[in-house]
Amino acid sequence: MSSLNASLATALSGLTAEQGALQATTNNVANANTPGYSREVPVFVASAPIIVDPLTLGSGVTLQSIESVRDPILESRIQQETQTQGQWTALASALSQTQVNFTSGSGDIGSAISNFFNSINQLSTSPADLSLRQGVVTAADNLATSFNVAANNLAEQRTSLNGSVEQSVEQINQLTQQIAKLNGQISNLQNVGEDAGTFLDQRTQLIDQLSSLVDVSVIPTDNTISLTTANGTALVAGQQSFQLSTQPDASGVQHIFAQGNDITDTMVSGQLGGLIQARDQEIPGIQAQLDTLAAGLANAVNQVQTGGYDLNGNPGTNLFNAPPASGTGAAASLSVAITDPSLIAASSDGTPGSNGNAEAMFALSTQGLIQGQSPTDYYSGVVFNVGNASANANAEQSASAQVLQQLNDQRSSVSGVSLDQEAANMMRYQQAYSASAQVITTINEMMQTVINMKTS
């Protein structure tokens, strides 16, 4: 290595450490107001390698030789960003559908919780009144229904995503078959010294399409190319394509198999990665929060109910059917166990005119029932989480689109930053990015703080 390269190497090695710091900062920007989110401490992580003919990672390259790798690197970047765009597009689309369940409206969970507790407060004013008691039963029914509907919609969305996963795998298989075939045609032409330009262009197109679906690395091998996923699953090797298959597990969730191995968890990028993330992480995460809320609420209400007396002077029985012990499925199965209004246990001493237990039940509305939060506050946190995840996905999708547009402009014309310019100014670029990220974080936190400022 030249002395220029050696000194660069020393200085640049620190950049690898900085990478983690910047990623942590941008994560903090995205999650500034997430309840319970603890700010990330930067950790040192390695970045994803790019393998570009004629280089393999680790061999080093001089500033002088950068010129020769500029174009293939640009192609590689376009593919990478296409994968990222595919991933975020799938996720943004899924989350925008999910969040429809959490917009405020007459049937939403938030209003149903309020209406339920309000009906209990009204009962407190006249605990023997049968029509007020019926009001509580009706409000409890509506509350259960609001949970059922949301849980059902989330389950249906998972099913739909499941179908999309299958379709994506089919598309991937078609593309890898076509690419393998093109590899053969390209080899044939090149072997006899003829120009394979048209086929090469077609192949690039197909690889771009494939990149939007799944994370693809292009590896030059012998006189042809291989395609693998980032973690090494083979997709194409020269003229041979390796088909992926889907198999449902016990609960019907489609898993992805390559040569008999379950690779579902390794699919993190591209449209397939986005669909799997939505299906297996985002939506189940929200389902779990709804289950926690439903179970916590039902159990607390039941506990007060069974500690009091009904209109007939008998000890109270459960108002809601007991949720599953693990909590899973509580929202989908939430239902009311009482139809006779006289069974509401408003009394704390067995007399028909006592409202002590109704008061205790109403007091639940402001108690820290669910992870230290009141039911309404916890629900507002769920709304925030869904909205924030959706907003982040939208921003990432938008960022990908813009970066991709920029890269495509570079590919079409000779505009934008050149690789040697980036390499020569690396320190300045990194410092500028870091400074910008810090300012963005501060601004973001400031905007959120104002939103949360309450009236005196």
Added chain:
Amino acid sequence: MSHQLFSNAKFGTAEAESGKQPPAGPEKKADDIAESSLNLLRQLEASLQASQRALLSGDLEALQEKTCEQLRLQGALQACWSQNGAGARESNPMLAEFAIASDLRAAQMRVLDLGRVQAAILSRANRWLTTVSNLLAGAAAGYSSPVKRWTPCSPRRSVGGSKGVA
């Protein structure tokens, strides 16, 4: 739920009667704060849009300049909102009955959104930069202590108006 078709009654009155002595007291101060806030938020919005373009096109000078500008605007906004004590109802333009309250809200949302997109583009740009560093450093890439941070927009640059900063 009602919506307000803001007739700008309060705001318009202040404008129509410019030249007369405006009412003193918390109301007038809150109006000032709201107006200044909106002004600053709109500048912030424009600055973020410019830094986004700079980031995408790799214009280093512009990116650094806009970062300094955003830092200054953020500080001005903070100072503006700290008048009358942070959290006081009069000084929180979000929660008072201002005709421009919805404009403020909209401007704030746009700044938030631009911030998210900028953060997303920044993280992509930095990932790419690290890849370039790996290419260059090759086998010599290691994990040593972080490079000393450069503090942008040092005081002597911003005093008296720095070059190029809007």
Added chain:
Amino acid sequence: MRVNPNPLPDLISAIQQTQQQINTDLQQISSGQSVSVPSDDPAAAAMLVRNAGQTAAADQYLRSVDSVQGEMQNADSTLNSVVTTLQRAISLGVEGANGTLNDSDRASIAAEVQGIQTQLVSLANLSYQGSYVFAGTATQTAPYVLDSSSPSGVNYLGNSSSNTITVGDHFSLQTNLPGSQLFSSAGSDVFQAVQDLITSLQAGTNIDSAVTEISSAYQHINAQRVFYGNAMNQLNSQQSFLNTETTQLAQQQDTIGGADLTKVISNLESAQTSRQATLEAMAQTQQTNLFNYIK
């Protein structure tokens, strides 16, 4: 330098962006609200949920205050009647103590006081919206019945419990006074006093001390009425407070999530104009092959 020969993707994305803006604006107009999905402004969406919860609670508290005020007003005006009735009993007692009356006169007065006794039982059995107000929490049974075998002439069938009602965040107050405290309290038993007056008028002796007993029962009732006076004052203040709170919450909601419709409409118009312009530009481009202009 080469010009970008593929302007279409840029134009298409420009159209999509303006179309998105149009769709967002249309949604805002139809809902009258700018936070129509949480992702528009997640923190505001969360705040709106909490605001809605607080608003609903405040509205409910106002309803409860109203219900309790109704019952208390009834209770208090009934106690007013009790007081008036006791004043009549005192007059009758004073008249009966006059040494110039004969047995027959005193018997007539005693009969009228017996009428008062019945009237007091009726008043003490006040019922409001299906529940007996002075029965403690045994509200489904009339608390007082006449019983000639009882020393006080009545039996109390209620209990001594009271309810409280929450009418504000962590703010509750007692809603009732049981009969055991109001009418049958040891040492100030209204019914005992009335029974004693009847007995003394019939016997012609100790009328003065019976009148004194009724006076002290009368004072006891007046003192107890303070409870209702205080409670209704508290309810009135709470009502004012809640009205202010609901107004503030409504303002907060409007500020967080309200849309300035005139602005939205003008955005919509400019978005539609810009989309039109973009479509026209695209139409023109398709007719032109830019490569014609590249040297």
